Amino acid sequence: xxxxxxxxxxxxxxxxxxxxxxxxxxxxxxxxxxxxxxxxxxxxxxxxxxxxxxxxxxxxxxxxxxxxxxxxxxxxxxxxxxxxxxxxxxxxxxxxxxxxxxxxxxxxxxxxxxxxxxxxxxxxxxxxxxxxxxxxxxxxxxxxxxxxxxxxxxxxxxxxxxxxxxxxxxxxxxxxxxxxxxxxxxxxxxxxxxxxxxxxxxxxxxxxxxxxxxxxxxxxxxxxxxxxxxxxxxxxxxxxxxxxxxxxxxxxxxxxxxxxxxxxxxxxxxxxxxxxxxxxxxxxxxxxxxxxxxxxxxxxxxxxxxxxxxxxxxxxxxxxxxxxxxxxxxxxxxxxxxxxxxxxxxxxxxxxxxxxxxxxxxxxxxxxxxxxxxxxxxxxxxxxxxxxxxxxxxxxxxxxxxxxxxxxxxxxxxxxxxxxxxxxxxxxxxxxxxxxxxxxxxxxxxxxxxxxxxxxxxxxxxxxxxxxxxxxxxxxxxxxxxxxxxxxxxxxxxxxxxxxxxxxxxxxxxxxxxxxxxxxxxxxxxxxxxxxxxxxxxxxxxxxxxxxxxxxxxxxxxxxxxxxxxxxxxxxxxxxxxxxxxxxxxxxxxxxxxxxxxxxxxxxxxxxxxxxxxxxxxxxxxxxxxxxxxxxxxxxxxxxxxxxxxxxxxxxxxxxxxxxxxxxxxxxxxxxxxxxxxxxxxxxxxxxxxxxxxxxxxxxxxxxxxxxxxxxxxxxxxxxxxxxxxxxxxxxxxxxxxxxxxxxxxxxxxxxxxxxxxxxxxxxxxxxxxxxxxxxxxxxxxxxxxxxxxxxxxxxxxxxxxxxxxxxxxxxxxxxxxxxxxxxxxxxxxxxxxxxxxxxxxxxxxxxxxxxxxxxx
Amino acid sequence: xxxxxxxxxxxxxxxxxxxxxxxxxxxxxxxxxxxxxxxxxxxxxxxxxxxxxxxxxxxxxxxxxxxxxxxxxxxxxxxxxx
Numbered sequence: 038x039x040x041x042x043x044x045x046x047x048x049x050x051x052x053x054x055x056x057x058x059x060x061x062x063x064x065x066x067x068x069x070x071x072x073x074x075x076x077x078x079x080x081x082x083x084x085x086x087x088x089x090x091x092x093x094x095x096x097x098x099x100x101x102x103x104x105x106x107x108x109x110x111x112x113x114x115x116x117x118x119x120x121x122x123x124x125x126x127x128x129x130x131x132x133x134x135x136x137x138x139x140x141x142x143x144x145x146x147x148x149x150x151x152x153x154x155x156x157x158x159x160x161x162x163x164x165x166x167x168x169x170x171x172x173x174x175x176x177x178x179x180x181x182x183x184x185x186x187x188x189x190x191x192x193x194x195x196x197x198x199x200x201x202x203x204x205x206x207x208x209x210x211x212x213x214x215x216x217x218x219x220x221x222x223x224x225x226x227x228x229x230x231x232x233x234x235x236x237x238x239x240x241x242x243x244x245x246x247x248x249x250x251x252x253x254x255x256x257x258x259x260x261x262x263x264x265x266x267x268x269x270x271x272x273x274x275x276x277x278x279x280x281x282x283x284x285x286x287x288x289x290x291x292x293x294x295x296x297x298x299x300x301x302x303x304x305x306x307x308x309x310x311x312x313x314x315x316x317x318x319x320x321x322x323x324x325x326x327x328x329x330x331x332x333x334x335x336x337x338x339x340x341x342x343x344x345x346x347x348x349x350x351x352x353x354x355x356x357x358x359x360x361x362x363x364x365x366x367x368x369x370x371x372x373x374x375x376x377x378x379x380x381x382x383x384x385x386x387x388x389x390x391x392x393x394x395x396x397x398x399x400x401x402x403x404x405x406x407x408x409x410x411x412x413x414x415x416x417x418x419x420x421x422x423x424x425x426x427x428x429x430x431x432x433x434x435x436x437x438x439x440x441x442x443x444x445x446x447x448x449x450x451x452x453x454x455x456x457x458x459x460x461x462x463x464x465x466x467x468x469x470x471x472x473x474x475x476x477x478x479x480x481x482x483x484x485x486x487x488x489x490x491x492x493x494x495x496x497x498x499x500x501x502x503x504x505x506x507x508x509x510x511x512x513x514x515x516x517x518x519x520x521x522x523x524x525x526x527x528x529x530x531x532x533x534x535x536x537x538x539x540x541x542x543x544x545x546x547x548x549x550x551x552x553x554x555x556x557x558x559x560x561x562x563x564x565x566x567x568x569x570x571x572x573x574x575x576x577x578x579x580x581x582x583x584x585x586x587x588x589x590x591x592x593x594x595x596x597x598x599x600x601x602x603x604x605x606x607x608x609x610x611x612x613x614x615x616x617x618x619x620x621x622x623x624x625x626x627x628x629x630x631x632x633x634x635x636x637x638x639x640x641x642x643x644x645x646x647x648x649x650x651x652x653x654x655x656x657x658x659x660x661x662x663x664x665x666x667x668x669x670x671x672x673x674x675x676x677x678x679x680x681x682x683x684x685x686x687x688x689x690x691x692x693x694x695x696x697x698x699x700x701x702x703x704x705x706x707x708x709x710x711x712x713x714x715x716x717x718x719x720x721x722x723x724x725x726x727x728x729x730x731x732x733x734x735x736x737x738x739x740x741x742x743x744x745x746x747x748x749x750x751x752x753x754x755x756x757x758x759x760x761x762x763x764x765x766x767x768x769x770x771x772x773x774x775x776x777x778x779x780x781x782x783x784x785x786x787x788x789x790x791x792x793x794x795x796x797x798x799x800x801x802x803x804x805x806x807x808x809x810x811x812x813x814x815x816x817x818x819x820x821x822x823x824x825x826x827x828x829x830x831x832x833x834x835x836x837x838x839x840x841x842x843x844x845x846x847x848x849x850x851x852x853x854x855x856x857x858x859x860x861x862x863x864x865x866x867x868x869x870x871x872x873x874x875x876x877x878x879x880x881x882x883x884x885x886x887x888x889x890x891x892x893x894x
Numbered sequence: 895x896x897x898x899x900x901x902x903x904x905x906x907x908x909x910x911x912x913x914x915x916x917x918x919x920x921x922x923x924x925x926x927x928x929x930x931x932x933x934x935x936x937x938x939x940x941x942x943x944x945x946x947x948x949x950x951x952x953x954x955x956x957x958x959x960x961x962x963x964x965x966x967x968x969x970x971x972x973x974x975x976x
Binding site: 789791792793795796798799800803804805865867870883884886887888890891892893894 | 905906907909910911912913914916917918919920922924925926928938939940955956957959960961963964
C-alpha cells in the first residue's frame with residue numbers, strides 16, 4: 038500500500054520504487070517524492086554515492102519534513118540509509134500522514150478526524166453507508182463506491198450495489214479507482230473482507246488517495262467553483278461597480294442639473310412668483326431630494342459594500358472613474374447642499390425683499406397720492422393775482438393765509454423727502470417698476486421745487502403790495518387826520534358865518550363884526566391847510582398810478598373827499614361876504630333900535646315920575662285930609678281928570694313900546710322904567726284914584742250912615758295915619774292894636790285881651806289879609822260905637838213876629854212876611870229843638886245870627 | 895297846626911261861630927264864653943274850624959255849619975286850626 042502510494046506520486050516525477058525499504062536509502066527518491074508531494078523544491082541532492090552523500094540527502098529530506106512541522110521522533114538519516122525497515126516505513130507513514138492526510142483539512146479537524154469527517158460528509162446521502170472509522174466501516178465496500186459515486190456518478194452504478202456483496206463492491210471500487218481515478222490498488226478486497234478489522238492505516242492511506250483524487254477534482258471543482266465564485270464575485274462586483282458608476286453619474290447628473298436651478302438667482306417681480314418658487318423648492322425638498330438622498334445613501338452603501346466585498350474577496354479596492362469618486366460625489370453633494378442653503382436663504386431674502394418692496398411700493402403710492410392730492414390746485418392758487426385788487430386788510434389777510442400756507446408747505450417738506458427716500462430705497466432694492474416710481478417721484482420733486490418758487494414769488498408780490506397799500510393807508514390816515522378837523526373847522530365856519538344872531542346892542546354887533554374880521558384873517562392859513570390836505574390825496578393818486586395798485590377801496594378813515602373839501606371851502610368863501618353884509622345890516626338895525634330906545638326912554642322918564650308924583654299926591658290927599666271929605670273928593674276928581682287927560686301920553690308910549698317890541702328890543706338902558714312899570718303904574722294910578730275917590734265916597738256914606746262927625750272922622754283918620762307908618766293906607770295888627778289903644782280900647786296883654794283883639798281882628802280882617810284898611814277900620818269903629826248887633830235886632834224882630842216865643846212857626850212866617858221872604862226863611866230855618874218845641878217850630882235865632890255869619894253855640 | 899276837641903254836652907258849647915261859604919269867610923271862632931266848654935277845651939278865639947264831626951267845613955254855608963253842630967247833640971267833635 039505504501040509503495041503503491043509512493044509510486045502514485047513518483048510516477049509524476051517519472052520514477053518508481055520497487056522496494057520501499059531499499060529505494061529510499063539513498064534519499065534521492067525520497068527527496069523526489071517529497072518534491073512531488075509538496076510541490077516544493079528541495080535543496081540540490083548530493084550526487085555522490087557514498088554514505089555521507091546519502092546521509093546528507095536523507096537529512097535534507099528529513100529536514101524538509103521537519104520544516105513542514107512534522108516531528109520525526111527518533112528517525113535518523115543513518116537508519117534510513119542503513120535500510121531500517123521500521124524506520125523507513127514509519128517515515129513513509131509520517132510523510133503520508135503529513136502530506137496526504139494531514140493536508141486534509143476539513144473544518145480544522147485533525148488529519149484523521151478530518152478525513153473521517155470528509156468521508157462521512159461525502160457518504161452522507163448514501164443511506165447504506167455509515168463511516169465511523171477507518172476499518173470496519175469500510176468492509177462492505179460501499180464506502181468506497183459511495184465515495185466514487187459521489188464524485189463521479191457515471192463511473193459506478195451505485196443502485197446495483199448490494200451490501201451483502203462486499204467483494205464485488207470493493208473490487209468494483211478498486212477497479213474504477215485505478216482505471217479512472219489514477220488511484221493504484223493499494224488494498225486487496227479479499228484481504229479486507231477476510232480480516233475482522235482491516236488495517237486502519239492502509240485504509241486510511243487508500244481513502245486519503247480518494248480524498249486527494251476527489252479533492253483534486255474537488256479542488257478543480259472547488260477551484261472552478263471558486264473561480265466561478267470569484268468570477269461571480271467579480272461579476273457581481275463589476276455589476277456593483279457599474280451600478281455605482283451609473284448611480285453616481287445619475288446622481289451627479291441630477292446634482293449637475295439641480296445646482297444651476299438652485300443657483301439661479303433670477304429675481305421675480307411678484308410675490309406670487311417667488312412664493313411659487315419657494316413652493317417648488319419645498320417640493321424639491323420634500324419630494325425630489327429625499328429619493329436622491331436615498332440614492333446617495335445607497336451609493337455610499339453600495340460603495341462601502343463593494344469595497345468590503347472587494348476587500349473580503351481580496352480584490353483591490355474599487356477606484357471609481359474620474360469624477361465619480363466618493364470625494365467627488367461628496368463634493369458635489371456638498372455643493373448641492375450649499376446651493377440649497379444658499380437658495381433657500383436667497384428665496385427667503387427675496388421674498389422678504391419683495392414683501393418689503395411691495396410694502397414700500399404701496400407706501401410710496403399712498404404717500405405720493407396723498408401728496409399729489411394736497412398739491413392739486415396749489416400751483417393755480419399760488420399764481421392767483423388776487424392781491425392786485427385787494428385792500429390793505431385783505432392783503433394782510435392774504436399774507437396771513439400765505440404764511441399759514443408756507444408753514445403747511447414746510448410741514449410737507451419732510452413728506453416729500455420721505456417719498457423720495459422710499460423711491461430711493463425701492464431703487465436700491467431693485468424694484469422691478471423703479472422707472473415709473475422714479476418718474477413719479479421726479480414729477481413730485483419738480484413740482485415741489487416749483488411750488489417753492491411760486492410760494493416765494495407770491496410772498497414777494499404780497500409783501501410788495503402790502504407795503505404799497507400800507508403807504509397809501511398811512512397817507513389816507515394822514516389825510517383823514519387833517520381833513521377831519523379841517524372839515525369840522527369849515528363846517529364850524531359855515532355855521533358861524535350863517536349863524537343867525539340876535540343882538541340887542543350896538544356893542545354886540547360890533548363884537549360880532551370884530552370876530553368876523555378876525556375870522557377872515559385866518560382864511561389864508563386855512564387855505565394852506567387845504568392845499569396840504571389835497572396834496573396828500575394827490576400823492577396817493579400818484580402812487581396808485583405809478584404802481585398800478587387797484588384803488589378799489591376808498592379812504593377807510595374818512596368819507597371826506599377832496600371834492601367835498603373844495604366844495605365846502607368855496608361855500609365858506611361865499612359866505613364871508615354875505616356875513617359882512619348881514620353884519621352891516623344888523624349894525625344899522627341896532628343903531629335904529631338905539632334911537633327907539635332913546636325915544637322911549639325919554640318918554641318913560643317923563644311919564645314914570647309924573648305917575649309916581651301923582652300917586653304920592655293922591656295918597657297924601659287921603660292921608661292929609663285937608664278940608665272936608667267933599668273937598669277931598671273934588672280934589673281927587675280933579676286929579677282924575679288930569680290923569681284921564683294924560684292918557685294919550687301913555688298911549689303914545691305904548692306906541693313907542695310896540696315899535697320897540699316889534700324891533701325885538703328887550704332892554705333899554707336909557708330908562709329904568711319899563712312899559713310894564715308904566716302900565717302898572719298907570720293902572721295903579723287909575724285904581725288908586727278910583728279907590729281913593731271911592732274911599733272918600735264911602736267915608737262920606739259911612740259918615741252919613743253912621744252919623745260920624747267930621748271931627749270923629751278926622752280923629753279916626755289921624756290915628757290911622759299916625760299908625761300907618763308906611764303910608765300904605767293899611768295897618769298891620771300891631772299898628773292896629775296900638776291904634777285901638779290910642780282910641781281908648783282897653784286891650785290888655787292878657788289872654789282875655791288877646792282873645793278880644795283876635796275877635797276884633799276877625800271882624801276887621803275876616804279874610805285874614807293881615808292888614809286893616811281904613812275902610813274896615815272905620816266900619817269897625819262905627820260898628821262898635823253904633824248900635825248893638827244887627828243880628829240881635831233881627832232876632833228881636835222875629836221874636837215880635839213869633840209872639841215872644843223862642844221859635845216861630847211856618848204859619849206865622851207866612852202871615853207876617855211877604856211870601857218870597859217867608860218861603861226864604863222857611864227853607865233855611867232849622868227846626869227848633871228847644872224844650873218847649875212843638876212840631877213845625879223853626880229856630881229863628883240861629884237863622885238870625887247865621888244871616889250875619891255869626892252864631893252863638 | 896290843627897287840633898281836635900271833643901266836647902261833652904249838652905249845649906251850649908260857649909263859643910260864637912263866624913263865617914261860612916255864603917259870607918266868603920272861613921268858619922272861625924269869633925268869641926268864647928269865659929269858662930265855657932269850648933274855652934275849657936282849649937279852643938282859641940280866631941281859630942278856624944276845619945272839620946265838624948269829621949266833615950269838612952270848606953263848602954259849608956253858615957247855616958249848614960250851624961245845623962251840623964246842632965245835630966251833634968251831646969257830643970261835639972271839632973277839628974280846628976290856630
